[in-house]
Structure formats: structure tokens, C-alpha cells
Amino acid sequence: MSFSSIQKCAAALRYLGYGITFDASDKYLKVSERTAVGCVDWFSACVYEVFHKEYLRKPTHRDIERLYSAHEERHGFPGMLGSLDCTHVAWEKCPKAWRCQFTRGDIGEPTIILEAVASQDLWIWHTDKAPDMTFTVNGHAYKYSYYLGDGIYPNYSTLMKGYSVPRSEKAKLFTKKQESARKDIERAFGVIKQT
Known part of the structure; x- marks a missing residue:
């Protein structure tokens, strides 16, 4: 029945x-x-x-405070929510009619692009809008948090990108720290692709 x-x-x-x-x-x-x-x-x-209560939710104020403290302690970036990046994931069951549409020449097979923000504990966050929480650096309060990104992203106030050609020692140190912190998202993508 x-x-x-x-x-x-x-x-x-x-x-x-x-x-x-x-x-x-x-x-x-x-x-x-x-x-x-x-x-x-x-x-x-x-x-x-x-x-949804644990894994499919927006971060709470407590979660954001924990992210702030973990990223500042581990990477030295106060107010950072996580690292933003994208990756291509193979689409094995792509319909034949769509194969050309989803295949890039350098990859050679259909892929889906996954863009995500991950923290150091491999948690992929969905924030929807920038959380309304302030953080302080050198006595100056900032209203919005930020994400670490790379050169493919546009210049937004919520994205902190490294220098493409760091010239000074300060710029070189910042870029090195930023690249080190961005390993969080690369590690998260590595785990996703292995499963």
C-alpha cells in the first residue's frame, strides 16, 4: 500500500x-x-x-568569541572568523548533456565548485551576514569581523588578502602568517575530498 x-x-x-x-x-x-x-x-x-542544531546552524555569539580567541592565539589575527577559499570537486555523475558546461580545460573532467569558510577545527561555517560583534586591536574597536582570502577575491572590507608581492619585512611577515593561517581551509577541503 x-x-x-x-x-x-x-x-x-x-x-x-x-x-x-x-x-x-x-x-x-x-x-x-x-x-x-x-x-x-x-x-x-x-x-x-x-x-541542524549542531552542524547546520549559524555561529552564535559564544561560537564567534571562541573563534576570535582561537584564531588570535593560534595565528595572531584578532577578529578573524576563518579562511575563505574555493575548490573543484569531481562530479562523477554529471549528466552527459552538461559535461562540457562543467568541465575546465586544465582539469579535464566535470567539477562542482565548493566555496566555504573553515576555522582551525575544520568547522565549515555558514554566516549568511557578517555577525554584529566588535573586536579590538591596539585599543581601536572594529565593528565587523573578517575572513582571510587569496588573490582571486575582490577587495571587500570583510576580506583580508596577503600582499601579491611583499616588499618590506613587515609585509613579508604578514603574508607568511596569512598563508599559514589559510592552511585551515585547505586542510578542511582535503578532508572533504578524502571522504
């Missing part, structure tokens, strides 16, 4: 894992397109319900 929870989970995982269209396996799974969409929606809602 109806599908069990296990059948719905299996259908949702098959659609999400293999990247197939909702009507592609109606003969195999005996699931209509409408039911398949409902299974994926139901599965997504269940994942959200189980994990």
Missing part, C-alpha cells in the same frame, strides 16, 4: 548518490517521479532535523 521508511531512505540515497533523475529508476524501484521527489524531500528534512 505504501513504502516503508527504509524504502524511502534507499530511494533518496540512490537519487542523491548516483545523481540520477527522478524518473530514471521508476521501473527498478517501482517509485513514481512524484514519490521520488517526496522521498528526497522527506530524507532532506530528516537530515536537517537531526543535524
Whole structure:
């Protein structure tokens, strides 16, 4: 009469894992397109319900204070929320009609670009808007936090980029520290790509 929870989970995982269209396996799974969409929606809602309080949330004021203190202690950057970067993740189940659209010449296979902010503990944060918390450096209060980025990003007040050609000793030291701190996001991407 109806599908069990296990059948719905299996259908949702098959659609999400293999990247197939909702009507592609109606003969195999005996699931209509409408039911398949409902299974994926139901599965997504269940994942959200189980994990949103800890993993799918915006950082609280307490979290931000912890990030401030950890980044200042570890890297020497007060007011830093994390490192921002992007990476290409192979899209093995890319539909044939889209392959050319998602393939770059230097990579040679379809990819999806993942852009994220990660802290030193590999936590990938979703902040939506800049948090309204101040931090102080040398007695001067600043209203908005910032992220460490590299040269691919535009010049925004919330992005701190290293010098492309550091000339002075001070600029060289800053760029070295900034590059060291940006290893957090590279490490997070490394973990994601291994799983």
C-alpha cells in the first residue's frame, strides 16, 4: 500500500548518490517521479532535523568569541572568523548533456565548485551576514569581523588578502602568517575530498 521508511531512505540515497533523475529508476524501484521527489524531500528534512542544531546552524555569539580567541592565539589575527577559499570537486555523475558546461580545460573532467569558510577545527561555517560583534586591536574597536582570502577575491572590507608581492619585512611577515593561517581551509577541503 505504501513504502516503508527504509524504502524511502534507499530511494533518496540512490537519487542523491548516483545523481540520477527522478524518473530514471521508476521501473527498478517501482517509485513514481512524484514519490521520488517526496522521498528526497522527506530524507532532506530528516537530515536537517537531526543535524541542524549542531552542524547546520549559524555561529552564535559564544561560537564567534571562541573563534576570535582561537584564531588570535593560534595565528595572531584578532577578529578573524576563518579562511575563505574555493575548490573543484569531481562530479562523477554529471549528466552527459552538461559535461562540457562543467568541465575546465586544465582539469579535464566535470567539477562542482565548493566555496566555504573553515576555522582551525575544520568547522565549515555558514554566516549568511557578517555577525554584529566588535573586536579590538591596539585599543581601536572594529565593528565587523573578517575572513582571510587569496588573490582571486575582490577587495571587500570583510576580506583580508596577503600582499601579491611583499616588499618590506613587515609585509613579508604578514603574508607568511596569512598563508599559514589559510592552511585551515585547505586542510578542511582535503578532508572533504578524502571522504
